[in-house]
Structure formats: structure tokens, C-alpha cells
Amino acid sequence: MLKENQGLLVIKKENKFYLSNFTGSGGYLLITSKKKYILIEGKYEKQAQEQCKEFSIIILKDKNFVQCLREICEKNDIEELIFEENEVVYSLYKEFKKLPLKLIESENLIENKRVIKRCDEIEAIKKSCDIAQKAIKDALDEFKINMSEKTLADNIERNAKKLGVEKIDFIIVVSGKRGALPHGRPTDKKIELGELVTIDFGCIYKGYHSDITRTYGIGEVNLKLKEIYSIVKEAQQLGVSMIKPEINAKEIDKAVREYIKNRGFEEYFVHGLGHGIGIEGHEKPFLNEYESNVLKAGMVLTIEPGIYIPELGGVRIEDTILVTNNGCEILTTISKEFEEIGLC
Ligand SMILES: [Mn+2]
Structure with a gap:
């Protein structure tokens, strides 16, 4: 060179x-x-x-x-x-x-x-993802209705450190109306029955980031929130299903945005579809309406559509994904089915 x-x-x-x-x-x-x-x-x-x-x-x-x-x-x-x-x-x-x-x-x-990761980099990202999702799962097992956003966030961070990450990159825990804040930080607000809670967590293992978001219902939630959840879930799965070498990331953003638009929620999807991830939490390639990035095998990126409705709440679902020769491998594998937590 x-x-x-x-x-x-x-x-x-x-x-x-x-x-x-x-x-x-x-x-x-x-x-x-x-x-x-x-x-x-x-x-x-x-x-x-x-x-x-x-x-x-x-x-x-x-x-x-x-x-x-x-x-x-x-x-x-x-x-x-x-x-x-x-x-x-x-x-x-x-x-x-x-x-x-x-x-x-x-x-x-x-x-x-x-942007094209070496094998050792992919291994580190995989491990980082495994730890992030295990930390979330273990914290959900301890979750009780009326726990504060901060306590839930602290529990996730503590679990991740116990599992061997060197650093927490960031944590977002937002519940109820605060779910409409895509980047809200955890507060003392209690997570209450009937609300949604969104957890977005990234940690760093051997220098490599992970990024995962899941949204859960607290006990029984109303039909409107369930509808938003199912739209975001389907939009996210549509995005993931399109990932393969040689596709322009712009196309994926467009299709997902189109899907959310057809369901009537376009104005509430207020950010790009995803981003590359590796040594930095946000790096090339960026997936949005404006940039043209052709995907290649060995890239690692996120797909994270969301719908945020002021005074109501929000849903985001995000996976970290490796582009492979034939398509992709999802590295954050915990369930995306709608789940109600905190009841027992
Ligand atoms: Mn992300």
C-alpha cells in the first residue's frame, strides 16, 4: 500500500x-x-x-x-x-x-x-454480543415491577462486568412515555405495569463493541403499544432478511422506512437504520437514506428501526449482524417475540 x-x-x-x-x-x-x-x-x-x-x-x-x-x-x-x-x-x-x-x-x-473484519475481530465482537445479551437476560430474571430504570441498568452493567467485559460502552433504559426518547438515559423513574421498557446496551470485549436493543412489555400492555411492537419487529426482520453482499445499504433503509410508512408511522422513525460496529461503537458503514454503502462479507453492522411517539412511548429492536458470503449471521440471538416481563 x-x-x-x-x-x-x-x-x-x-x-x-x-x-x-x-x-x-x-x-x-x-x-x-x-x-x-x-x-x-x-x-x-x-x-x-x-x-x-x-x-x-x-x-x-x-x-x-x-x-x-x-x-x-x-x-x-x-x-x-x-x-x-x-x-x-x-x-x-x-x-x-x-x-x-x-x-x-x-x-x-x-x-x-x-470495515471488513478479520477473524479475530469477529470472534471478539461475537463474545462481546454474547456477554451483552446474557447480561440483559440475567437482569430480566431479577426484574420486578416498579424497579427503577437506573436499578435495571445497574444490574445489566454489573452482570456484563461479571461476565468479563473490560468496559461498558453505554446503556439506555427508558420506560413508559420516556420510551419516546431514542437516547434517553436511565433515571429513577419506576418501570410500571402496562408500560413498555426499551433496553439498548453496548459493552466492549478485547477492544470490540456489541450493540443490542430489546423492548419488553411490563405485565399486560395495551393494543396500541402491541401494534407498534409488531410493526417494529417486522420492519427489523425485513431489514435483516435483506442483508447480503453487494446490496446497497441505502436500499435496506429504504425498504424498512417504506414498510413503516405503509403502516402509518413514518414520521416516528427518526434516525438511520443502523451502523457498522467494531473498534468503535458507531463506524462505517452507516445505513441511512443519504449514504451509499455497498455491503461486503466480513462487515459487521446493526439493524435498529424504532417508532417513538411523544407522550405515548416507543419501541426499538436492534441486532448486531455479520455479513457472510451468502447472507448474514445474527450475532445477538435472544428472542424478539413480544414478551411480558415482571409478572412472577
Ligand atoms: Mn446501535
């Missing part, structure tokens, strides 16, 4: 992790066609030795980073520096312009590689 006279500078944390396994937030990678460097402060030295076996470690001491970069480039006869344009702040760019190097900005160079 790189020419002999080119160096690739990597600043974005997730891209550094992808290319080197380094989990620290500081530091830089410089990759040439022959050699790989990691430039870090002394406090990261041990970590870099353990995580970045193929990299030469350069400790940034009093020499500043740009000076250090210049010396490495000179030593390796680098004439062109490729950098991530979304990661370089203006002050750093001004410094770069003083270097005797041709500057080449790149947008999404590494992100575009990251």
Missing part, C-alpha cells in the same frame, strides 16, 4: 489500536514500507513493549513530537507524509507545513480497511 518514500502517520486512537494493538490514548504510529514506529511518552513504554511487538519504540522526551518525526523521516528517506485529516489540529498542521515533506491528507484510509 505504501510507496517506499511514504510514511503514514496515525493519530486516531482506534486506528492505532487496529494497526498496532496499542490501547493507550496518547502516542503516534509512523509506518513506512519497511519499518513501523510507535512514538510515545515514557509512561507508555512498558505497555507498548507488551502490545506492539512489531514496532520500534521511540520515547518522546524533551524533543518534541514533530522534531522526532522529522528525524525518523530523514533516516528512512521519507519524502511524503500521509496523515489523517480529521485528526490533525490546525496548530499541528502549521508545524507539519514547516517539514521538508510533501503532505498528503487522507480521509478514512484506515477506517475503510476496518
Whole structure:
């Protein structure tokens, strides 16, 4: 990929992790066609030795980073520096312009590689999904009517940590009218009989995200809410059924949106259909009305339609899905049938 006279500078944390396994937030990678460097402060030295076996470690001491970069480039006869344009702040760019190097900005160079997952990445995402859904299931077993959204959320997070995730990415628990907030955070509100509760949970295992949403009824719920549930469930299943290599994600978004429109709820589906997932919780490819992304085997993405009706409530159902050679494999496998919880 790189020419002999080119160096690739990597600043974005997730891209550094992808290319080197380094989990620290500081530091830089410089990759040439022959050699790989990691430039870090002394406090990261041990970590870099353990995580970045193929990299030469350069400790940034009093020499500043740009000076250090210049010396490495000179030593390796680098004439062109490729950098991530979304990661370089203006002050750093001004410094770069003083270097005797041709500057080449790149947008999404590494992100575009990251969309097709390696086997080890798929394994980590699968495990992350398994833990997320087990954490939800176990928390539902302990659920009682009038438990607060916060307590339910805390129980899910605690279960996931017990099951071995290193980090919780986020948790949404919204019930009753609050279900109309697609990104509402859990509050002290009690989850009451006759309401719906939506749980959207993502955790991180070995650096890889999961993302799953389920909506449940609390005891018996009214027909209107059940109708919304069944529309979202069918819309979600329609989206999942269309996933295969070479389809444009836009088509899937369109079909799902069309389905919800035909059932009379178009104005209440207020976000994109889904997103890629991996080292970041939201990454390429994005599935929406505006972007054109052709799916390929090895991509991992979510399908998550929702209907949110102010003053009434909402439903969202989301799976994390791997695109395979013949279609897809759903990685979040717990039931999507309408379930009433909390009764016993
Ligand atoms: Mn999601």
C-alpha cells in the first residue's frame, strides 16, 4: 500500500489500536514500507513493549513530537507524509507545513480497511454480543415491577462486568412515555405495569463493541403499544432478511422506512437504520437514506428501526449482524417475540 518514500502517520486512537494493538490514548504510529514506529511518552513504554511487538519504540522526551518525526523521516528517506485529516489540529498542521515533506491528507484510509473484519475481530465482537445479551437476560430474571430504570441498568452493567467485559460502552433504559426518547438515559423513574421498557446496551470485549436493543412489555400492555411492537419487529426482520453482499445499504433503509410508512408511522422513525460496529461503537458503514454503502462479507453492522411517539412511548429492536458470503449471521440471538416481563 505504501510507496517506499511514504510514511503514514496515525493519530486516531482506534486506528492505532487496529494497526498496532496499542490501547493507550496518547502516542503516534509512523509506518513506512519497511519499518513501523510507535512514538510515545515514557509512561507508555512498558505497555507498548507488551502490545506492539512489531514496532520500534521511540520515547518522546524533551524533543518534541514533530522534531522526532522529522528525524525518523530523514533516516528512512521519507519524502511524503500521509496523515489523517480529521485528526490533525490546525496548530499541528502549521508545524507539519514547516517539514521538508510533501503532505498528503487522507480521509478514512484506515477506517475503510476496518470495515471488513478479520477473524479475530469477529470472534471478539461475537463474545462481546454474547456477554451483552446474557447480561440483559440475567437482569430480566431479577426484574420486578416498579424497579427503577437506573436499578435495571445497574444490574445489566454489573452482570456484563461479571461476565468479563473490560468496559461498558453505554446503556439506555427508558420506560413508559420516556420510551419516546431514542437516547434517553436511565433515571429513577419506576418501570410500571402496562408500560413498555426499551433496553439498548453496548459493552466492549478485547477492544470490540456489541450493540443490542430489546423492548419488553411490563405485565399486560395495551393494543396500541402491541401494534407498534409488531410493526417494529417486522420492519427489523425485513431489514435483516435483506442483508447480503453487494446490496446497497441505502436500499435496506429504504425498504424498512417504506414498510413503516405503509403502516402509518413514518414520521416516528427518526434516525438511520443502523451502523457498522467494531473498534468503535458507531463506524462505517452507516445505513441511512443519504449514504451509499455497498455491503461486503466480513462487515459487521446493526439493524435498529424504532417508532417513538411523544407522550405515548416507543419501541426499538436492534441486532448486531455479520455479513457472510451468502447472507448474514445474527450475532445477538435472544428472542424478539413480544414478551411480558415482571409478572412472577
Ligand atoms: Mn446501535
